[in-house]
Amino acid sequence: MVWTKGWNRITEYGTLVMFSHTIFSLSFALIAMLLAANGLPEVTTFFWILVAFLSARTGANALNRVIDAEIDAKNPRTADRQLPQGQLNKTEVLIFTLCCFIVMLAAAWMLNPLCFYLAPIALFLMVIYSYTKRFTWMCHVILGISCAAAPVGAWLAITGEMSWLALFMGAANTAWVAGFDIIYGAQDYQFDKANGLRSIPETFGLKYGLYISSSFHVATVFFLLAVGFLSEVIHIWYFIGLAVIAVLFIIQHQMISPTNLKNVKIASYGINQLVSIVFLVFGLLDIYF
Structure with a gap:
């Protein structure tokens, strides 16, 4: 009975922080790490990079659920989430978030001084993102910058210095x-309009919002091309994978x-x-074959 309750609690937290979506930035972090190390780094370094990534991402998502709890309760699409439904309470989720962020800082300390000194900037972005939809349509970009801390941080963890390749990644x-x-935000267009929330679809309309989304993905391909040309260890497999990504x-x-x-x-999550x-598979093929 105790084990069942414990497992159910773990499942609830996994759903709360959308753990299945970890793959979104994990691939970028891993490829950046492998490129920086020209293969696998030392086991301890690899371990602390994973700890820093997972704790930061998990804490950020948990905090987002707390900050958005009242908004989620109003939105029919999100009203069945754990906090609006009372399955979890804000206090315990905030404690969980604090623990995650402490673990992230500890992992950054174990990597190198630069990672530790820059970690508060990453934490600031993770915290501020959840408020941005209340005052700026740039919320999507700020989310992207927060996620970009993963590959840039992985690069810094290995090399201890910034590079153009890391910046393009x-x-x-x-x-x-x-x-x-x-x-993803397009589905909340009407809700955002009615509740004074900001997003690119809400500000520019659905038509132009989707055009802007397309522009971002065109830019993604060009940035990844730059990574491929800057790296000395990237060859044909990477570019084949990039072509597949462009088709997707x-x-x-x-x-x-x-x-x-x-x-x-x-379209937003599945694809x-x-x-x-x-990106992960073809990056691995290129680095190791």
Whole structure:
């Protein structure tokens, strides 16, 4: 009975922080790490990079649920989430978030001084993102920048210094996440209008919002091309994978329109989970074969 309750609690938290969506930035972090190390780094470094990534991402998502609890309760699409339904309470989720952020800082300390000194900036972005929809349509970009801390941080953990390759990888991660978050946000267009929330679809309309999303994904491809040309260890497999990603982007944007949003979840999450997997698999093929 105790084990069942414990497992149910773990499942609830996994749903709360959307743990299945970890793949979105994990692939960028892993490829950045492998490129920086020209293969696998030391086991301890690899371990602390994973700990820093998972704790930061988990804490950020848990905090987002707390900050957005009242908004989620009003929105029919999100009203069945754990906090609006009372399955979890804010206090315990905030404690959970604090624990995650402490673990992240500890992991950054174990990596190198630069990672530790820059960690508060990443934490600030993770905290401020959840408030941005209340005052700026740039919320999608700020989310993307927060996610970009993963590949940039992984690069810094290995090399201890910044490079153009790391910046282009971060830019690609930013543009990619911003692009599919705009698509996801399109389904809340009417709700955002009615409740004074900001987003690119709400500010520019669904038609131009989806155009902007497409532009972000075009930029993603160009940033990833820059990564490929800057790296000395990237060869043909990476570019084949990038071509597959470009096709997936085209399919994604063909699935939706301002008058047809029924495939929003598949386009924003399903397709982009495939994008992440393709990026990881072809990146690994290129580095190791």
